Amino acid sequence: MVFEMTDHIYIFGREPEISLSELESLLGAEAITPIGKIAAMVQPKKQINFNHLGGSKKAGTVLLAIPSTDWESIEKSLIKWLPSYIEQNYSRQAKIQIGLSAYGLNVNAKRVSKTGIILKKAVRAVNYSVRITPNKEPSLNSAQVIRNKLTSENGLELLLIKSANKTLLAKTGSVQKIDDYAKRDQNRPFRDQRVGMLPPKLAQTIINLAKGEEKLKSGSKLLDPFCGTGVLLQEALLMGYEVEGSDIDPRMVEYSAGNLDWLKKQFNLNKAKSNLEIGDATRHQWSKNFSLVASETYLGAPFHSAPSMNDIKQAEQKVTEILEKFLVNLSQQTPQNLRACLAVPAWHTKNGFYRLKTLEKLEQLGYTRIRFKHVDSFNLIYHRPGQFVARELIVIKKSE
Numbered sequence: 539m540v541f542e543m544t545d546h547i548y549i550f551g552r553e554p555e556i557s558l559s560e561l562e563s564l565l566g567a568e569a570i571t572p573i574g575k576i577a578a579m580v581q582p583k584k585q586i587n588f589n590h591l592g593g594s595k596k597a598g599t600v601l602l603a604i605p606s607t608d609w610e611s612i613e614k615s616l617i618k619w620l621p622s623y624i625e626q627n628y629s630r631q632a633k634i635q636i637g638l639s640a641y642g643l644n645v646n647a648k649r650v651s652k653t654g655i656i657l658k659k660a661v662r663a664v665n666y667s668v669r670i671t672p673n674k675e676p677s678l679n680s681a682q683v684i685r686n687k688l689t690s691e692n693g694l695e696l697l698l699i700k701s702a703n704k705t706l707l708a709k710t711g712s713v714q715k716i717d718d719y720a721k722r723d724q725n726r727p728f729r730d731q732r733v734g735m736l737p738p739k740l741a742q743t744i745i746n747l748a749k750g751e752e753k754l755k756s757g758s759k760l761l762d763p764f765c766g767t768g769v770l771l772q773e774a775l776l777m778g779y780e781v782e783g784s785d786i787d788p789r790m791v792e793y794s795a796g797n798l799d800w801l802k803k804q805f806n807l808n809k810a811k812s813n814l815e816i817g818d819a820t821r822h823q824w825s826k827n828f829s830l831v832a833s834e835t836y837l838g839a840p841f842h843s844a845p846s847m848n849d850i851k852q853a854e855q856k857v858t859e860i861l862e863k864f865l866v867n868l869s870q871q872t873p874q875n876l877r878a879c880l881a882v883p884a885w886h887t888k889n890g891f892y893r894l895k896t897l898e899k900l901e902q903l904g905y906t907r908i909r910f911k912h913v914d915s916f917n918l919i920y921h922r923p924g925q926f927v928a929r930e931l932i933v934i935k936k937s938e
């Protein structure tokens with residue numbers, strides 16, 4: 539693996555396989571080089587709007603490859619390299635705030651903090667005033683990076699990422715704006731526990747998986763036929779899509795409408811186009827001109843304690859009936875090659891995930907599964923500890 543020093547690096551969130559599939563979907567397999575389950579390198583020509591990515595926590599530029607993964611050696615390299623890097627890139631007028639984040643390396647938070655203190659001395663020796671952000675974990679979280687202004691003009695977060703027998707050193711340029719996500723999630727006026735809470739980050743990933751490599755043309759319309767309270771539509775509007783949503787439950791359509799109105803006011807999206815209708819996805823007629831479908835479909839009954847196999851099979855039967863009829867209905871209304879990403883249920887059991895059997899026969903329903911090179915396309919499961927119903931992400935296109 540040869541890295542260009544201008545390459546960009548993306549640090550994955552909690553579901554690395556899903557994060558990687560999102561990048562591969564948007565940029566193509568050739569443009570990215572995965573670094574274990576931690577991160578991926580992306581060719582500099584292929585850039586994306588970081589704020590639209592759901593699966594990556596941070597993005598940075600690679601500065602150096604250190605030929606070791608041993609922390610003592612890494613520390614020595616940093617002591618040598620950092621003072622001149624600071625002299626070349628920072629002004630002595632302001633105090634510099636530096637943070638360190640280690641990924642995949644055999645080091646604990648205390649040791650990383652100790653290195654920080656050593657580096658502080660080295661930078662002070664060349665007459666800079668420096669503050670170090672202490673580590674609670676080997677890597678700093680997004681809140682710490684934002685609070686300490688590490689991506690500002692006078693800030694520097696150094697990412698140290700194990701890559702085979704080397705350590706890549708990168709400088710963070712972007713970090714997930716967790717407060718913005720929380721605001722969009724918690725402040726929207728209509729929420730409903732029963733339909734589940736699709737995290738906005740996951741909504742973004744579903745949209746990006748549905749989008750693929752195609753450039754977004756202005757006015758591209760995204761359809762969510764199980765729109766619920768509209769989380770996915772909200773994120774799609776913010777990403778520049780026109781949106782169409784439908785749901786069988788009139789109350790949900792009202793909720794989505796209220797949430798989209800709120801979003802448009804909050805984010806000055808008065809011109810953004812949205813259309814909502816009450817409709818049963820198994821037979822509804824949507825407008826003809828949507829370019830992609832992204833949806834968290836019906837997930838079956840929620841479970842608050844471990845379901846029995848019988849419970850799971852009952853839920854599966856109901857979900858399958860709706861999903862199959864929906865897919866047939868959709869395929870009658872869409873052009874060939876139309877791409878969709880759907881979140882469908884997978885049930886967490888003590889023997890692993892119980893997956894919908896119908897996914898094995900999508901071909902018969904007129905769809906082809908999109909295959910990714912860097913990840914197993916048949917294993918994209920989003921699951922939080924303690925949840926009994928997980929979401930499996932399937933990326934499909936209408937067969938030719």
Ligand SMILES: C[S@@+](CC[C@H](N)C(=O)[O-])C[C@H]1O[C@@H](n2cnc3c(N)ncnc32)[C@H](O)[C@@H]1O
Pocket residue numbers: 733734736763764765766767768769770784785786787790817818819820834835836837860
């Ligand atoms: C898991 S929820 C989607 C939640 C949504 N992502 C949100 O942001 O709130 C599934 C939705 O599918 C709807 N639904 C169930 N069966 C349906 C059908 N046959 N046609 C359309 N919508 C249906 C439910 O009313 C529910 O709102």
